[in-house]
Amino acid sequence: MAVLGLILGGINFLYYREVVSDSDDTLEFLMENGGTFPKQEWENEKVAFSPELPYESRYFSVDLSEDGTVQSSDTGQIAAVDFSMAVRYAKSILKSGKTQGFVGNYRYLVSDDADKVQIVFLDCGRTLSGFWRFLVISVWVATFGLVAVFILIFLFSKRIIRPMSENYEKQKRFITDAGHEIKTPLTIIDADADVLEMELGENEWLADIRNQTRRMTALTNDLIYLSRMEEAKNGMPMIDFPLSDVTEEVADEALVKEELKRCADEIASVDLSMQTIRDCLKNNFQESESVV
Incomplete structure (x- = not known):
């Protein structure tokens, strides 16, 4: 399914590149001829386009001055765009500073001459709609394939791995x-x-x-x-931690240590007292012997 998705994605990418390339070639041809298809005998001349191209293409052009003033506009070859819409498209493109791209379904190309700026628009709605339709179908096919594979794996994985x-x-x-x-x-x-x-x-x-x-x-x-x-499938068993019991035990140990320390101090004091008594008796005994 991953391979199928990559194949469909590659086909979509190549289809989109073909649409852009064909529209750019047509726009360059229109730009070379002043924004229109020239009248000529197509069958007698070696051209790279079909003779039906002028009748199949929907396009319009706008000529602007350097300061953005509209000099002329040709919308005779398209019905969906009027003069005001064409001027609005042209001014937005001139403001953006781009030389080519898409505005809606229209592919445009900008030619900046010394005295004017010409922008030619080509309607790519039909080719783009075909591209988006193919893209949606590809996504649905890839999704359906992934779901089908997941269901098959879910149903038969245990039997295969058993x-x-x-x-x-x-x-x-x-x-x-x-x-x-x-x-x-x-x-x-x-x-x-x-x-x-x-x-x-x-x-x-x-x-x-x-x-x-x-x-x-x-x-x-x-x-x-x-x-x-x-x-071993099960981890370490979890038990309730007896925090209160541990606290009580620690407190008892602290009390016991304190009591032991007190007892040790008392014993040390008693030992010191006994040593003092022994020293006094010894001194008294020595003094009595010297007197005798």
């Missing part, structure tokens, strides 16, 4: 079961190595057996752990 999902689940189950089965002989080999070491003593062969079994056990545990991580 074999791959079952194979993946079987693979994970096989890894878990094989891991548990491998752990048993590894444990037995490690135990046998311990028994042999008790009978024969330590040697490099038993050490190698023990190292390899431990390595295999670690690899098997890692494999089982990864398999269990993929099998």
